[in-house]
Amino acid sequence: MHHRANALSPVPSNSLFIRERDFGGEAVALDAAPSAVRVELLGGARTIAVTVVPAEVELATASLTGASRAAALRDLDAALGAPDTALLLYVALQRARIWRRAAVVSAEPSLAPLQLPPLAHGGLRAAPLDATMHRLFLACDEAGRALLAGRFVAEAAACLSRHAEAFAGNAWCRAVHAGRLAREQYVAALANTHQYVRYTPRLLARAISVCDDEPLRDHFTRHFRGEQKHDRLIEADLRYLEADVEFVLRAMAPWGPTLTFMSVQESMVAFHGDLTGFLAAPFVAEGLAARVGPLVLDDLADNVRRWGYREPARATRFLVSHVREDGGDDGHWNATLAVLARLLRDDTTQQRFLAVLHLAADAFTASYDAYADYLTLFTPPLLADP
Structure with a gap:
């Protein structure tokens, strides 16, 4: 199935701030070993967040063939269709790209903005990482893309x-x-x-x-x-x-x-x-x-x-x-x-x-x-x- 590049709402032009932390509240460097990271986007109407985690350590995805080459997203805290969701998800998946993951997978219906096709496994949805990130980037407006390019x-x-x-x-x-x-x-x-x-x-x-x-x-x-x-x-x-x-x-x-x-x-x-x-x-x-x-x-x-x-x-x-x-x-x-x-x-x-x-x-x-x-x-x- 082909998806329209503009299926996601654009990122607003106001100033935004990105915070990436572990579950102890400590900042996690971009080059850190793969682990669960809570990615937060502050400065918009409210703070929104999502968790990215290596798929092989996530309970819902650990048994998947090829889990070690995938990243899982969960716990999206954002209103469905929130205008800055695309930016948040791209930032989270940048970390997956650093881990050299090739696919993104999720069990959460709230992550529908990613347009992940269903897998024949436990209600999971997944897609190649490169195409997913490209769609997310295109869904951002000029200010959002500039913020991402700065990273x-x-x-x-x-x-x-x-x-x-x-x-x-x-x-x-x-x-x-x-x-x-x-x-x-x-x-x-x-x-x-x-x-x-x-x-x-x-x-x-x-x-x-x-x-x-x-x-x-x-x-x-x-x-x-x-x-x-x-x-x-x-x-x-x-x-x-x-x-x-x-x-x-x-x-x-x-x-x-x-x-x-x-x-x-x-x-x-x-x-x-x-x-x-x-x-x-x-x-x-x-x-x-x-x-x-x-x-x-x-x-x-x-x-x-x-x-x-x-x-x-x-x-x-x-x-x-x-x-x-x-x-x-x-x-x-x-x-x-x-x-x-x-x-x-x-x-x-x-x-x-x-x-x-x-x-x-x-x-x-x-x-x-x-x-x-x-x-x-x-x-x-x-x-x-x-």
């Missing part, structure tokens, strides 16, 4: 924050912290990184050449200037570690997970011409460097010393430079945030950006898992090993 960068940052937790626990980082990273596993990371870092200025140059948006073109130009010869830092690190630099430069093919990350950004700029989507790759790489990099550098230096190299700083120039340049209030990542705040202004653009973000982050994490897992043959034994 898009925070939503993207929350998605990346959850990816950073996963990245910090990848096989490569675990080996670093345990003092069991092999030289070959670190060389693999540097060598594969070189495969795409050497192309970054060229991709940025292409973006500059096709960009008609002057502020965005200026951002790419500044980034282009800051990315010059970073591949040379990797080469210097590799030479200090006595790796085969000529192989890396002339003959090496990137490993599959690395090639996936490369393909994401290359396709965005070279095939699709989607410069907002193109920003997702540096958003991921720089964001993870800024968040996770400082946590591994000291332990990485200890691993380098264990391999017999007395000057770890000579083996970590590339990583150290990116932790420094990508992090901080004036780092590359925060500069990208400022640009995205202007570009992410509608639901379709946001959904596409988040899809590219997740694709890039999954590939980036998988690549570091591969640098360790593909080469476990070189992992040093524990002292207790025979």
Whole structure:
């Protein structure tokens, strides 16, 4: 069944305030682990609210096949057809989108504004999350959409924050912290990184050449200037570690997970011409460097010393430079945030950006898992090993 996009009442233009709390009354950050959250909208005729919860922990939906990929809505406290209901529900489902849920489900007739078709299960109704959120966004008036768009960068940052937790626990980082990273596993990371870092200025140059948006073109130009010869830092690190630099430069093919990350950004700029989507790759790489990099550098230096190299700083120039340049209030990542705040202004653009973000982050994490897992043959034994 097709639904009219304007089936919901528009959001009023008056000032509204959003509050998101757990059932103890404490504020819940957007990047918090999935749990029941009460979302309140204040400032209209009265406070209205709804609860969003992971479907697998909700009694009415826990037994559903695929519950772990859905979010449930319940306890809607709003008059049926209230003009700001669409905004409230969109805000609640933003949290479900951060949880990477693909469907929304509810047992409550009061949630009829969502236009959820019935499921053949216990009076439940459900729909794909993307189409539902799109209809809700269109049901808001200009002021409501502006309020929602003002949350898009925070939503993207929350998605990346959850990816950073996963990245910090990848096989490569675990080996670093345990003092069991092999030289070959670190060389693999540097060598594969070189495969795409050497192309970054060229991709940025292409973006500059096709960009008609002057502020965005200026951002790419500044980034282009800051990315010059970073591949040379990797080469210097590799030479200090006595790796085969000529192989890396002339003959090496990137490993599959690395090639996936490369393909994401290359396709965005070279095939699709989607410069907002193109920003997702540096958003991921720089964001993870800024968040996770400082946590591994000291332990990485200890691993380098264990391999017999007395000057770890000579083996970590590339990583150290990116932790420094990508992090901080004036780092590359925060500069990208400022640009995205202007570009992410509608639901379709946001959904596409988040899809590219997740694709890039999954590939980036998988690549570091591969640098360790593909080469476990070189992992040093524990002292207790025979």
